[in-house]
Amino acid sequence: MKGKVTVISKGPVTVHSYQAPADGLEVTTQLIETPKRIIAIDGQYKLEYADEVVAYAKGLGKPIDRLIISHAHPDHFLGAARFGAPIFALRETRAAIAAMADLKDPSGREVRIDDVLPTETVILGTDLVDGIPLSFEHLHGGEIADSLIIALPEHRILIAQVVSNRVHLWVADRDFAGWKANIERLVNRRYETILPGHGEPTDRTVWRELYDYLDVAGDFAGYDGATYKAKMIERFPGWTGVEIIDIANALHPAP
Structure with missing residues (x-):
């Protein structure tokens, strides 16, 4: 296996957090294993x-019940058809994906949008899966206009795929206020384990690190791309x- 998996077990729930190598942007897929399904x-x-x-x-011996797409950035959905399961997403995320042309993955393999369209x-709110509460919440702004976070409140686990753990953030939309508003929305909740969209599982320290990163990124956002990159690498080596x-x-590109 080229990627790596971190396993977090809490009672009847086990989360397997798969992190791709660098050529896959270290993007994660979270596998929530309940007593009967994934x-x-x-x-x-x-x-x-x-x-x-x-x-x-498949090695876990349970069926993949569904694949949920957290947001409409291609690094989070290009492989969706490979899962052979119903694809779920926010209505806004589906519309954003539907508006895209066919794409290619980093190796040049073609991906038809119709094949990965949720x-x-x-359904927002709380759902019971094998008796385990899962909470679904819509975030607005920040990395992207619309994103979905999933929580297991009884196990104090938050799956926030628009969060990164010491992996450079996507700030192309320059919505620093939206990013910070979402952090402030989540920071006081009782989640102990944070599963990010890029990088390894982490804990509540990620909120302070992200806030600091956004402060610096906001300061350098007016520079050309090469200068911004150099300064962010220097500040976050x-x-x-x-x-x-x-x-x-x-x-x-810079104008």
């Missing part, structure tokens, strides 16, 4: 790594995922 969160960027996740999930709508900055710079 619920997958996000479908990977590189199809090779989606296949790794699916093979790992067909089911996530231990952070990985510089490729995320490169992709943002390529999509939004």
Whole structure:
């Protein structure tokens, strides 16, 4: 396996957090294992790594009940069809994906949008899965206009795929106020384990680190892309995922 899996067990629930290598932007897929099934969160960027996740999930001996797409960035859904399960998302996320043309994964393999388009709508609020409460909440702004977070409140686990753990953030929309508002919305809740969309599982310290990162990113946001990249690497030398900055710079070149 080229990716790595961190396993977090809390009573009847086990979460398997798969993190792709650097050429997959260290994006994560979370596998929530309940007594009878597996619920997958996000479908990977590189199809090779989606296949790794699916093979790992099959090894658990339980069916993949559904795949939930947290938001409409391709690194979180290009491998969705590989899971062979119903695809769920927010209505807004489905619309954003539907508006895209066909894409390619980092290795150049073609992905038809129709193949990864969510067909089911996530119902916000709390749902019981095998008797275990899962909470679904809509976030607005920050990394992207619409995103979904999933919590296991009884186990104090938060799955926030728009959060990164010491992996450079996607700030192409320059919505620093939205980012901070979402952090402030979550920071006082009682979650002990935070499962991010990029990087390893972490804890509540991630909120302070993200807030500090956004302060610095906001200060340098007016620079050209190359200067912004250099300054962020200098200020956060231990952070990985510089490729995320490169992709943002390529999509939004300096005038």
